Amino acid sequence: MASDKGKPPEEWTQRRIQSIEVGFQVIRAMEAANGPLPLRDIAAAAGMPPSKAHLYLVSFVKEGVAFQDPATGHYGLGRFAIQLGLSAIRQLDVVEFAREELAALQRATGFATYLSLWGDRGPGIVSKVDGERQGSLAVRLGYVLPLLNSATGQVFLSYLDESETAGVRQDEIAAARRDASEEAATLAPRITTAKDIERIVETVRRQGYAMTINSINSSFAAMAAPVFDYSSRIVATITVLGSDKQLAGPRKKTALDALMTATHRLSERLGAPGRGQKGEESETPPAAPKPTRAKSTAGR
Known part of the structure; x- marks a missing residue:
């Protein structure tokens, strides 16, 4: 690989590692799901053959980015992915x-x-x-x-x-x-x-x-x-x-x-310019909701 020494910073940003970008298609497919998915579904969402998606998943499981459910064989985001997300939030x-x-x-x-x-x-x-x-x-x-x-x-x-x-x-x-x-x-x-x-x-x-x-x-x-x-x-x-x-x-x-x-x-x-602190009652609030039974008590 040629050295970046002597090249201006704008040229560094144009160089990419294609395999990482392809791998993130697999990660994004898992991130968008509501739970673990079978290999075929991940491959379809990532736009690649199952055999190719499987190679990435094996590596991601090894590094903790993904996990495989031993009972179903489905794949989901692993402990390291969770830690990475929490770390990003903390920052x-x-x-x-x-x-x-x-x-x-x-x-x-x-x-x-x-x-x-x-x-x-x-x-x-x-x-x-x-x-x-x-x-x-x-x-x-x-x-x-x-x-x-x-x-x-x-x-x-x-x-x-x-x-x-x-x-x-x-x-x-x-x-x-x-x-x-x-x-x-x-x-x-x-x-x-x-x-x-x-x-x-x-x-x-x-x-x-x-x-x-x-x-x-x-x-x-x-x-x-x-x-x-x-x-x-x-x-x-x-x-x-x-x-x-x-x-x-x-x-x-x-x-x-x-x-x-x-x-x-x-x-x-956070450096926001001064804003008038509102909070007055509205004379025309949105239409009042019609209370009925809730399907769930999940958090809002």
Whole structure:
């Protein structure tokens, strides 16, 4: 291999190792799955013959990037992949800085608090502090929230560039339209039109926060606000989650004030220009959801 000595840095960036790029097609196929997959499915998703995918998987299993279930023979991401992801999260300043804000917010409100970052499939929870009266609701690290029907998602919907949310937005609208004729209970009105989205975005931007009640889980409410960086770009959201009777009732103002203070302080630490700290009640909030039974008590 020729030496890079004497070459300008811009030439170094153009040199690549093709086998690594091909191998990442296999990793991405496993990352996009909801669980371990058979070899044929991984190969198809990676766009290569099963024999070729198998060679990469053998190496990934040896290094801990992947594992193979001895009972089914299916492959999934291994311990090292998990450690790598957690290490990347730890290196993000916003996650480190947010820890004390989440703890302070939980102490001030008694509710569960969590930080979410935007990913390829929507907003994912990366840090949390459990509430004092959390009940049966579990907030799980790594959980990807809906874009349109969660307070967290609606904040990203309102402040991210449309091009970044387009794919997730279209998938959720399509799913809502497919289900529209079914009698299966849903906890909130389906969001299926551009007007629905415009109403959400206008309300969230005016208020500076989003709130959903019984949207994903019956008897729970969530309130979320954005965190901005030095370029005034949204980099995260902080969310408060608790009983709808409390968070959407007598303790709403206390929780909202504490939430807006936390996101404002965190934004300042990330170098965000001064922003007016909103949090006023909206005169025309999004349509009230229709509470029905929840299919699951998974974390929002």
